Amino acid sequence: MSDPGSTQLQLDAVEEVPVWLEINGTPAVTWMCTPERLDDLVIGWLHGEGYIESANDVLRMRPCSREPGFWVDIAPERVARVDALERRRILASGCGSVTAFMGSLADIPIGAPTGFTLDVSTTRALFKDLFARGERYKDTGGVHAAALTDGTTLLQHAEDIGRHNAVDKVIGAAVQSGHPPAGMILLVTGRISGELAYKAARARIGAVATPSIPSTIAVEVARAAGMTLVGRAVSAHPQQHRFSR
Numbered sequence: 001m002s003d004p005g006s007t008q009l010q011l012d013a014v015e016e017v018p019v020w021l022e023i024n025g026t027p028a029v030t031w032m033c034t035p036e037r038l039d040d041l042v043i044g045w046l047h048g049e050g051y052i053e054s055a056n057d058v059l060r061m062r063p064c065s066r067e068p069g070f071w072v073d074i075a076p077e078r079v080a081r082v083d084a085l086e087r088r089r090i091l092a093s094g095c096g097s098v099t100a101f102m103g104s105l106a107d108i109p110i111g112a113p114t115g116f117t118l119d120v121s122t123t124r125a126l127f128k129d130l131f132a133r134g135e136r137y138k139d140t141g142g143v144h145a146a147a148l149t150d151g152t153t154l155l156q157h158a159e160d161i162g163r164h165n166a167v168d169k170v171i172g173a174a175v176q177s178g179h180p181p182a183g184m185i186l187l188v189t190g191r192i193s194g195e196l197a198y199k200a201a202r203a204r205i206g207a208v209a210t211p212s213i214p215s216t217i218a219v220e221v222a223r224a225a226g227m228t229l230v231g232r233a234v235s236a237h238p239q240q241h242r243f244s245r
Helices: 038-048 076-083 120-132 135-140 163-177 194-202 216-225
Strands: 017-023 026-033 058-063 069-074 088-092 096-100 144-149 154-160 185-188 207-209 228-231 239-241
Touching: 017 038, 026 038, 038 058, 038 069, 038 163, 038 194, 069 076, 120 144, 120 154, 120 185, 135 154, 144 163, 154 163, 163 185, 163 194, 194 207, 194 216, 216 228, 216 239
Parallel strands: 017 069, 185 207, 207 228
Antiparallel strands: 017 026, 058 069, 088 096, 144 154, 144 185, 228 239
């Protein structure tokens, strides 16, 4: 029986752990993330940073048995091409210090058109399914989610404490499945930041939709990539930015 004079504070908390990655023996990144679907996280991040185009470009991937981390081997010429971009470390909005591409918008890959329009009822149904799958969100809240869809059903879904991680996980899952995300629609629960827009453009995703709104940099990236952004996607009046290139 507890002491009636004492105060017991119980906190709900979402799990967060550091997970490191070394590429060809060199430290590349450490994520603060939800410790699940980590192979998808690794593959999605490598794809988004330009190290790989497909899962076959990963020569070997080994998890560490002592702590959350991975060693990945990639062809040296691929690593050299990324290093030549001379990227700078920035503080991304909401997700800490990350590597981001700071070059010309003209270098952003052209997105693949989706071939269909997201109407209000379809978009709402897709987001309803996305939120219904959120087991970690139901338990504690405090997590983000992302999904890839063909406009009819959700093909990939992931949750993570970081919205950028959730996006990497669904892209990684698509790459590993052998069905690249080009031309798909990316659904995210948080705002569309510049980095999220770039990850989507790098994957040649056709459209990104959110119940929130995009940032100004996200709009510029989408314009450069010819990618569609949909803000306030579950409202009665979604804000659709449709660009072509």
